Amino acid sequence: MKRKEKMLSDANMIQCGDLWGGGCHEVLLDADRFRCKIDSHTSSRHAIVIRDALRVGFEPDELVVLQRIESDDDLSTELCDFLSTSLEGRFLLARHRCCPPEVMRKIVDFKELKVLRAASTNLCAPADVLVTLSSHSDYGVRANVAENTSCPRDAHASLAGDRSVTVRAAVASNTVVDPAILISLMHDDSDPVRLALVKNPISPPAVLESLISGKSHEIRIRAATHPNLHRSLALKLSRDVDWRVRGALGASITAVIDGSLEIFRALACDRDVPVRSKVAANSCLPEDLALELCQDPDYSVRHHLAANSALSVATYARLRFDERASVRRNLVNNPSRPLFYSDEEVEKFMDSNPDFAWLVFWGDHRLTPINARRAVDLSIGKSLPYDDFFFIHEENRVLLGELFLAGKIKFDKRESLSLLHSICQIEDQIELSKNIYSVIAARGEFDTLHGAKEVLRASYGQDQLRDFKVSGLH
Incomplete structure (x- = not known):
């Protein structure tokens, strides 16, 4: 003490x-x-x-x-x-x-x-003390009683008709109050009371239906995220004139709501980009709609989809082939993306998505030898995004380097330098780095050769490079 x-x-x-x-x-x-x-x-x-x-x-x-x-x-x-x-x-x-x-x-x-x-x-x-205090002349005392979760029902019923807006709002915010008392407050025209009602997680659907008929967009936004929102109210809010209301619904709607697929589909096709972006980031988004949003013309929608915490194999693979580097980078930086796929998931994906099957190899995933070979075979002749090499698992990165040396995968100047740089970051791969450098040097492109030298010097230092028996390195 x-x-x-x-x-x-x-x-x-x-x-x-x-x-x-x-x-x-x-x-x-x-x-x-x-x-x-x-x-x-x-x-x-x-x-x-x-x-x-x-x-x-x-x-x-x-x-x-x-x-x-x-x-x-x-x-x-x-x-x-x-x-x-x-x-x-x-x-x-x-x-x-x-x-x-x-x-x-x-x-x-x-x-x-x-x-x-x-x-x-x-x-x-004690209950009798709270009942006594509920009729005190000071509105602060009455408001405290109204917020108290131990307040008796009779006291709450009395305070619901209090002359003070602060007291009525306190009753409306109480999370253990009788729902019938909340229903009695739903016609209160005071904004603090209505806002407290829509924030209260136990407000029944009847209260929400009354509240969203008002003009306040803030209350409708709150109602769109309420846990007691049911299908008819959600459908009504999905057609709201304010995009912020539709966006809030798109971000919070869950699969437990009956008819959620219909609502998801309507919001995924919304005319406003912010609404579609909110839908794309929703972890309850059905897979078929996620695949449709992969083709959204606005990259910000795909950017939010790449950060979704519940990515499927198919969605992941399609976004890895996105034309926008920012989308691909957001995807690989997603902490919730699965690091490993089961053999069954990979096989199912390869069978149903042959054009994108090789992308399961592209990323931080360890595949079985059979599936890895299938992915490699499908990757031959594909154009690989050069700026993503550092996000590939080290084992897969080495395999790509070997395919490059064997001439099975073609890289342009920037891709070649990026591959070399990513291989240099792997411990005990100096020999592979040397061989990749040799292939780059054989092209005879001065700017590429100069860049490769700088990559090697930055990665290994001048002393270690003395052991490299590569023409023109020193």
């Missing part, structure tokens, strides 16, 4: 007995500045409470002893009686989670606003 220390004279030292158990504490009190030092000589459950410090108005966060008591689960009768004698002590008890009911009833009788506001937020407050 952190100690508050102060140099004091012997005249200011007093002895206080432990109020709730055996043992004794030495308490030093500075009579002028009311700072205290507590030296505990026993292992009692509480630190000593200084009556004088409480009387002069120490805030609970300024007095370490109050913090200690506030976190304790066992308040003795003697301690409660002692704390009840001061305002700060009553405030501590009013918000304490283990305050005995009889003590709570006693301290609220003092009618101190600070204490009442604390008691109205206490989840352990």
Whole structure:
């Protein structure tokens, strides 16, 4: 426990007995500045409470002893009686989670606003105390009671008709209130109340249907993401005039909603790009629609699709062949993309997508020898995107290098340099790097040869290059 220390004279030292158990504490009190030092000589459950410090108005966060008591689960009768004698002590008890009911009833009788506001937020407050506080003249106390999940139903029903908008909004935001009370509030024309209703996860569909008929686009956006949204409401929102509402629906709609496929299909063909982008990023997007969005004319839609956390093999492969490098890069940087495909998935994909089958080899995937050979055979003669070599698994990268040396795959200047650079990053592949360099050098292209030299020097250093028996390297 952190100690508050102060140099004091012997005249200011007093002895206080432990109020709730055996043992004794030495308490030093500075009579002028009311700072205290507590030296505990026993292992009692509480630190000593200084009556004088409480009387002069120490805030609970300024007095370490109050913090200690506030976190304790066992308040003795003697301690409660002692704390009840001061305002700060009553405030501590009013918000304490283990305050005995009889003590709570006693301290609220003092009618101190600070204490009442604390008691109205206490989840352990007795029901009769909350009912009493629900009719208090201070709207802050009533609002706290309305938000309290321990508030009785009768008190909530009464507060739902409160004259204060703040109080009614607090009732509307309560996550354990009777749904019938929420239904009684759905015709409230106050924006704070309506917004609280649409944010409440337990608001029934009838409330949502009433809310989305209004003019507030913010409320309709919130309704589009509500967990209790059903098919008819979702269909209505999918045709909303505001693209932000349709976009919110596209981002949040799930497969558990009846007719979600129909809604997905409508939003995937939406006229606004931001809406289609939201749909593309939805992890519940059906695979057939994902494949359609792979062909979307706007690259930002494909960019969001590449970041989808539930990519299928087919979607992954098609996007790996995207014309936009940013889409391909977003795809390979997707932390949720599967790192390994089962043999069954690969075989099924190769059989159903022969034009893209080789792309399962292209990426961070380890295939069985048979499927790897099938992928390699299908990759021969294909045009490979040069800027993606660094994202290929090392084993596959080495295999590509060997195919390049064998003349089975053709690379242009930039692709050749990128392949060489990616091979140089693999440990113990200096011999393969040397052979690839030899093929590049044999072309006789000055700029490509110069670039290859720089790649080798940057990767291995000049000393290691002395062992390279390659013409023109030094």
